[in-house]
Amino acid sequence: MAQSVCLVVSAGDRARLEAIVADRNRPQKHVARARLVLLSADRLDVAAIARRAGISRPAVWRWQRRYAEAGVDGLLRDKTRKPGKAPLGDGLVRRLVALTCAEPPGEVTHWTGRAMAEAVGVSLRSVQRVWAAHKLQPHRVRTFKRSRDPAFLAKLAAIVGLYMAPPRHAVVLSVDEKSQIQALDRTQPGLPIKPGRCGTMTHDYKRNGTTTLFAALNVLDGTVLGRCMQRHRHQEFLRFLNTVEAAVPAGKLIHAIMDNYGTHKHPKVMAWLARHPRWTFHFTPTSASWLNAVESFFSALTRRRLRRGVFCSIVELQAAINRYIDEHNDAPAPFVWTKTADQITAKLNRLNASLH
Numbered sequence: 008m009a010q011s012v013c014l015v016v017s018a019g020d021r022a023r024l025e026a027i028v029a030d031r032n033r034p035q036k037h038v039a040r041a042r043l044v045l046l047s048a049d050r051l052d053v054a055a056i057a058r059r060a061g062i063s064r065p066a067v068w069r070w071q072r073r074y075a076e077a078g079v080d081g082l083l084r085d086k087t088r089k090p091g092k093a094p095l096g097d098g099l100v101r102r103l104v105a106l107t108c109a110e111p112p113g114e115v116t117h118w119t120g121r122a123m124a125e126a127v128g129v130s131l132r133s134v135q136r137v138w139a140a141h142k143l144q145p146h147r148v149r150t151f152k153r154s155r156d157p158a159f160l161a162k163l164a165a166i167v168g169l170y171m172a173p174p175r176h177a178v179v180l181s182v183d184e185k186s187q188i189q190a191l192d193r194t195q196p197g198l199p200i201k202p203g204r205c206g207t208m209t210h211d212y213k214r215n216g217t218t219t220l221f222a223a224l225n226v227l228d229g230t231v232l233g234r235c236m237q238r239h240r241h242q243e244f245l246r247f248l249n250t251v252e253a254a255v256p257a258g259k260l261i262h263a264i265m266d267n268y269g270t271h272k273h274p275k276v277m278a279w280l281a282r283h284p285r286w287t288f289h290f291t292p293t294s295a296s297w298l299n300a301v302e303s304f305f306s307a308l309t310r311r312r313l314r315r316g317v318f319c320s321i322v323e324l325q326a327a328i329n330r331y332i333d334e335h336n337d338a339p340a341p342f343v344w345t346k347t348a349d350q351i352t353a354k355l356n357r358l359n360a361s362l363h
Contacts, residue, residue, distance in 0.1 A: 014071060016048040023079050040070045040082040047071055095129060100137055103127050107143050118145040153359065156292035163348050166289055166298050169262055170226060170344035177260035179226040180251065181300035181342075184268075185308070186239045188328070190215040190318035208315065216321040220308075220328055221247040223263070224301040229339035231304055233332045235325040241273035248279060252286075264289045266296050300342050304335070 016024070027033055027041040043060040047067075057064045073081045095103075106126060111118050120138075124131045138144070156162065173179045192215055197208035219239040223232045232254055236243040255261055265271050267290055280286055291298040312331045318324040 014044060014047040014074060016044065020079050021045070021048065027079075037083055040073075041079075043067055043070055044074050044082065095133055095137070099127065099129070103129070103134065103137050104141055104143065107138065107141075107145055117148075151358070152294045153355075153362075154292045154294040156295070159292040159295070160348075160352065162290065162292045163295075163298070163351060166264055166291060167344065167346070167348045167351070169264065169289065170300065170342070171347065173227060174260065174262070176258070177262055178255055179262045180264065181224040181226060182251075182263045182265045183222065183299055183301045183305070184239050184244070184247075184270075185220045185222070185305045187217050188220060188313065188324065189217050190321050190324035191316070192319050193317055215319060215324075218321055218325055218328075219243070220305075222301055222304060222332075223247075223251050224304055224342065225339075226300060226342045229341045230336045231301075231332050231339075233328070235328055239270060241270045241276055244270045244273075244276060245279055248276075248286075252283065259285070261286045262289060263287065264291065264299060266291050266299055267293055300344070303342075 024041040024045050028038055028045070030038075039060055039062060043056050043062065043066075046056045046059060051059075053064050053067050056067050060067070070082060103123065107118055107123065111122065112126075115122070120131050120134045123134045127134070169179050191212040193209045194211050194213060195209050197206060198204075200206040218235045218237065221234050221236060221239075221244065225231070232251060234247050234250055236246070251261070263286060265288065270276070271288070271290070280288060296302060308328070308331055312327055316324075316327060318327065
């Protein structure tokens with residue numbers, strides 16, 4: 008295409024174009040087109056016109072040609088575009104949703120966007136829009152476990168009652184152990200976080216031993232009594248119970264909530280319980296460890312201290328755990344349970360109904 012175009016602009020068109028440029032209520036695209044035609048009539052080259060009008064040289068050529076073909080009216084309207092793709096029909100959308108909710112062909116575990124697009128004959132973006140509109144996420148899966156404990160309701164009511172209305176002159180403790188905590192060291196030093204880049208660490212590691220944390224969460228004030236030991240047999244559990252017994256003031260009853268781990272029900276542990284009448288064990292229903300409040304403390308410990316930690320020895324690991332417990336106890340918060348036993352039962356009933 009020529010680098011300069013000589014446009015012949017009549018006096019009437021010039022007046023009309025100057026009025027468009029001077030009109031502050033005109034769309035800016037109309038003003039830019041009128042200005043470049045006026046500049047073209049002044050015999051400026053394309054580069055100068057593009058620079059002064061603030062548009063590209065191809066745009067200058069395009070609108071010069073439009074003016075030559077259609078005059079000023081051609082500058083004030085855009086050409087019609089090719090029609091876009093028609094929206095997916097209701098039948099196709101229903102088929103896509105039904106396929107998503109069904110098992111995929113072959114031995115693949117779930118549908119992917121590209122596999123669904125190929126199966127239905129639409130674009131990947133169309134599949135993504137339908138999934139978003141119907142809140143479908145085939146790549147995600149949530150785990151669950153229903154308790155089959157025949158005494159589930161009674162245990163649930165007893166434990167939730169202790170959380171929501173603890174007895175007077177008593178201490179409610181949530182007791183458990185976090186076993187096999189590994190002292191992991193990285194094979195190479197990582198890089199810290201910086202703008203535009205996340206922190207890094209090697210995917211491989213060196214094992215420097217394991218430890219077990221026995222912990223008792225005081226539901227009333229949120230403090231935690233913890234002790235690290237090498238193993239998690241009934242012998243270590245008994246030593247931890249003796250530690251708790253010595254820490255709780257005399258004259259207070261102790262209600263201990265714990266899961267059904269075999270160590271907690273060992274004959275020697277039961278004999279210890281018989282010798283300490285102020286203690287009462289409350290076992291959570293099977294497959295219901297979420298009822299044990301100390302699990303929330305273990306979760307926070309894992310996220311904030313263990314998962315990204317680097318420990319060259321068991322001593323370093325245990326020291327880090329003890330420091331975390333001390334920091335937690337410096338500003339404890341009472342454990343607050345908000346759902347009643349009836350609300351939990353109603354939700355579990357809805358879950359059971361949806362599985363049948």
